[in-house]
Amino acid sequence: MPLLSIVLPVYRVQAYLRECLDSILQQSFTDIEVIAVDDCSPDHCGAILDEYAARDRRLRVVHLAENVGLGQARNVGMRHVTGEYVWFVDSDDWIAPGALAAVADRLHTTDPDVLVVDYSKVWWNNKSARSKLSNLARAESLPMVFTLAERPNMIKLFHVAWNKIFRREFLVRNEVAFPTGLYEDVPVGYSVLILADRIAVLERVCIYYRQRRQGAITSTPGYRHFEVFEQYDRLFALLDRIGERAAPFRGAVFARMMYQCLLVLENRDRVGRSHQQEFFAALAKAYARHVPADGYPMPTGRERVKHLLVARRAYTFWLFSRLSFALRRSVEGKAKWLQRKVRLRSRLRMAYYRFQLRRPMDEGLAVFSTYWGKGYSCNPAAVYEKMVELAPGVRGVWELKSGVTAPSEVDSVTIGTLRHYRMLARAKYLVSNVNYPGWVVKRPGAVHLSTNHGTPVKAMGVDQLKHPAGIRGMNMNWLLKRCDRWTYSVSPNAYTTEIWERAYPCGYETLEVGYPRNDVLANATAEQVADARARLGLEPGQVAVAYLPTYRDYEFGTDALLNVGRFADQLPPGTVLLVRVHHFDRTIVAGDHPQVMDVCDHPRVEDIYLAADMLITDYSSVMFDYAVLDRPIAIFASDWDTYRTTRGAYLDVFSEGPGVAARTEAELVELFRSGAVSGEQAALTRKVFRKRFCYLDDGRASERVVRRVFLDQPVPALPETGAVPVVAIEQLQELRTVEDDSQPRESPTIDDDAREGAVLTH
Template sequence: MPLLSIVLPVYRVQAYLRECLDSILEQSFTDFEVIAVDDCSPDHSGAILDEYAARDSRVRVVHLERNVGLGEARNAGLGHTAGEYVWFIDSDDWIAPGALAAVADRLRTAEPDVLVVDYAKVWWDTTTKHSRLSALVASAKFPRTFTLAEHPAAIRIFHVAWNKIYNRDFLLKNDITYPTGLYEDVPVGYPVLMLADRISVLERVCVYYRQRRRGAITSTPGRRHFEVLDQWDALFQRLDAIGERAAPFRHLVFERMLYQCLLVLENPERIARADRKEFFRAVAAAYRRHVPAGYTFPGGREGAGHRIVARNSYAQWRTFRSGLDAAAAAKPRLVEVRNAVRLRTRLNMLYYRSRLRRPMDENLAVYSAYWGKGYVCNPRAVYEKMTELAPGVRGVWEIKPGAEAEVPAGVETVTIGTKAHLRALAQAKYLITNVNYRGWVVKRDGAIHLSTNHGTPAKAMGVDQLKHPSGLGDLDMAALLERSDRWTYSVSPNAYTSEIWERAYPCNYETLETGYPRNDVLATATPDDVAAARERLGLRPGQVAVAYLPTYRDYEFGSDALLNVESFADRLPDGTVLLVRVHHFDRSHVPAGHPGIVDLSDYPRVEDIYLAADMLITDYSSVMFDYAVLDRPIAIYAADWDKYRATRGAYLDVFAEGPGVATDDENELAGLFVSGAVSGPAATSARALFRKRFCYLDDGRASERVVRRVFLDEPVPPAPAGRAVPVMAPEPLPEVHPVADDSPAVALPAQRDRSASAARLGS
């Protein structure tokens, strides 16, 4: 029998679940079991749990057949526990290093019925705030073990489940289970303190309590928050059943009820403005039901609020809150003023605002790619499929001044900054982009904003960048998330990306796990498509092309971070050409006039480069995921891996989990190509695992899936038949040892059999 059973209810937490599980399983203390309860989660949480259970015998997974809610999921987990003590942990939080050892030590020495541990709140921007437990302990002077009767101040301990570890027999003997509905902690958190003969408090932060920016039910307005009153009713019924042992604490519990219910009322993320009066009336009714005899009002602002509730006067409550309401109302005006200056003139802003008052055009869609730079990427693929499947919707592209000529004939455009542009943005029902529309763009009621995104993340993105402040530059994270709040849908190419996007961009959107629309042309490419792309790039028939597509470094780096393309091109076999596409800030790294180098940094369609190239060299760029769809050799050149990982952060270890061979040395890279190891057995095996993990949705129908969901309101179908959703990382691969740099040159695999490679594209 383990000392500790950790019960982990799981529902829609794929973005945070790995961090939670890792924080538990990597502890130095090991005498525990994890009972993970998959509460019929609609995301990949269940698969992640099965992955962990397969590799760690301490994890057991209970898959529920229907969603029962947090309380019942905890009860289900409790029924499978075998430990002497039980700890209910929320699966979007995580455990501090060393916490389990400290908890185990206190459990063994104090033998409590209930052990209370400290916690810290952590917000999306990494702001951390310690709880008030230490101050409470200091003022009340709790001994090592005590009862609530001995120290009534303990009633102010946060009443949630996850800051307490329970003796399992204590729970069973007192028939303690969690109710259904929201605020399920209320009827349990207080009675356990009243019933315990031995309470102990561990003044050590053991839990990091995640304050989710979006997605948590506690920060989603709705009438379900009325359930808090039902839970308080249930609590007072439980106190009646407990009897004399609970009687001395009714006054204190009643005060906590008013404190919490008024907090809920004041929180716009819980009670919508239209429901506030009704909720206030319900709180006043609860006051009358449960007010104990001889109740005296506390002092100060809290007591003034209680008196208004006792009088059941919503008008007085609104007056009481008017000062804070006025302060809150001022904030949108400040945002509006700040946004207004982003347009060329106030006149344009006034025009845009006036068009927002016009009826929304239900059949107008505005498209944008890279802030209006062209007709490319995922938005292009969605647009073209929309014209086929939803021809009644009119698509218009916003284009930067001077770039209109780059858009094909027949595609309607509006030039950014013109009245036609502002009018389209104001009145379109659909706004589609692969980045983000400008901060001043308003999302109208009923409008649909589609973020197609434009890459699979190998490097840290969104709020995860806050862990690497030196790589942030002048990025305004709060403003970025405000823009992302407008998303209705966010396109994801695979399960791996869905997990990351939901954590990196904690906003209220629906994830469309469809594959990337722009990769449809790769999945369905024929030999004729390949030949046409090569012709557009000026390649000769039979000429071997190696693409070099590095990512942009948004931090200070040395010149050796990028490949010396001139030197590398000189070392490639005769007849091989290097196709180079770097960021325009890095243009100095591409020499002009070299016969073996083609500078494609200004070439608009990266898909053509993919199709034309026989092999790829990249580093941390998302191009590795796209190019892998073609199942051609890929080499990773990551000269600044240690610095990049420390400065920008990385989700993927490009050496252990990459799609082929990898090196941080330019000479070794040349050797991999000269020897043919770039397409040898180890590289091929690595690529196969990589494709299974990341490319399983690339069947050529991603655009169709997106269009059907967004424009035709059809559900996204499951993964294509025979394409299981993989969440496990690939097994470590054998290390590749390139031959010495002075080995004799051999023909590259693409030179030996380009026709076979091209034929595979049509399969």
């Protein structure tokens, strides 16, 4: 029997689940079991849990056949607990390093019914704030063990379940269970403190309480927040059943009810303006139902006024006091906002744009853009071409910088012209692989499609805040406000979906359908490969090795990038090195070396993929695209330690990469000379990589996007098998297929759970 059982309800937290699981399973204290309850999560949570359970026997997974909510999911998990103590942890939070050892030590020392641990709130921008537990504990001069009767002020402890660790026998004996609905912690959080004979406190931050920017039910406006009154009704009924032991705390609990419900009322992320009066009326009724006959601890100052207004049902006066307070706090910020608006509207073109916004939206117009107007390419180009085929009722216009051209058959507009402002203002669809400028307005009914442009190796979005070198003065608030305009966000695989949801925490719909730009690779024929080689000027019989490094956000030495001339000198005769650096970078100069070809300005990177027999890259997302072709890939990562420390990385290119890897130029040369770059082990590594990242690349990603976005149809069926590789041209060494003999591991089931729609996996 383990000392500690951790119950982990899981629902729609795929972006955060791995961090939570790692924080638990990688602790030095190991005498634990983890019961994860997959509450019929519609994302990849169930698969993530099974992946971790296959690696660690301490994790058991219960898969529910239907969604039952947080409270009931905890109850299901509780039925599988075997430990002496139980900790209900929310799966988007994470445990502090060393916390389990500290918890175990305090449990052994105090033998409590309830152990309360400290926590810290952590916001999406990495700002944090420790709870008030330490201040409260110091003010109360707490002994090691106490009862609530001995320290009644401890009723002010945050009433949630996840900051408390319970003796299992205590919960069973008192028949403690979580109710359905939102705010399910209310009836449990207060009653357990009243019932406990032994309460202990650990004044150490043990858990980090994630404050999500979007997506948390507690920060989503709607009628569900009215459920807080039902939970307090349950709590007061429970206090009646507890009887004499609960009587001294009724007034304090009532004061906590008023405190919490007023917070909910004043939070626009919970109660919208249109529901405020109704919520206020419901609070006034709850006040009348539960106010103790002998009074309660009334707050002072402005909070006291709020209580009195609720008691008198004086919504108009409450609203007036609320508005006057908000007005005083916003005067300075409003003045700055007005100054900024005046500056914007003083510009003739912006005034013209605003005028066009008032005109009817063109339901059949779509504006496309790639890399801020730098050309016709990438995912938007693939989507555009499929849109022309499948949705002829929509006409597309490409915005391009002055001097940049598109194919002759493609309509385009120069950025900054009046026609450009008119198109942006009136188009129903805006499609880009980056973000449109901050001044672009998303009109009601408009559709913004972010196709994105890579599978991330390096930290992106919010995750960059942990690595300042990758931000370089970026305003993350403004970035996320631009992302808030997204209606859809395209993802090439489950791995990227998890990252995008965490890196860009906004309200878009994810289209996990593969990258449209890779359709040309999945569908390529031998003739198309030959045409691509001809466009690049490759001679028959030449072996082409592409070198496509990524951009560095920090100062780096010359050894970070490949010396292309010196490397080319060591390649066999008849080999050509195709060099294309990141569009932000021009640090590599190919010069006039006879075996080096500068393809930086070639308009289609897909041609380079198709023409190249092998690829050398570092941390660039091109490795994921090129892997669709199932051709040899080498990673040259001489500055790997500096890069992942400075910029951050989601995967290890040495252990999780698509082929062979080298830290030095000499190692890279040897990989080519020995044939290891195209050997059996490299092929097996690439096969594993393709299964993980390229399984959606079946040549139909563009169709799936167009049908969902422009035709408003369900996403077509996704491929059940892996990607279809392109047969390499004759110059490539034939690779022997290495079969993967591993079989899916069967998961044992629990009969009781099967009857109630749950499956338990180890």
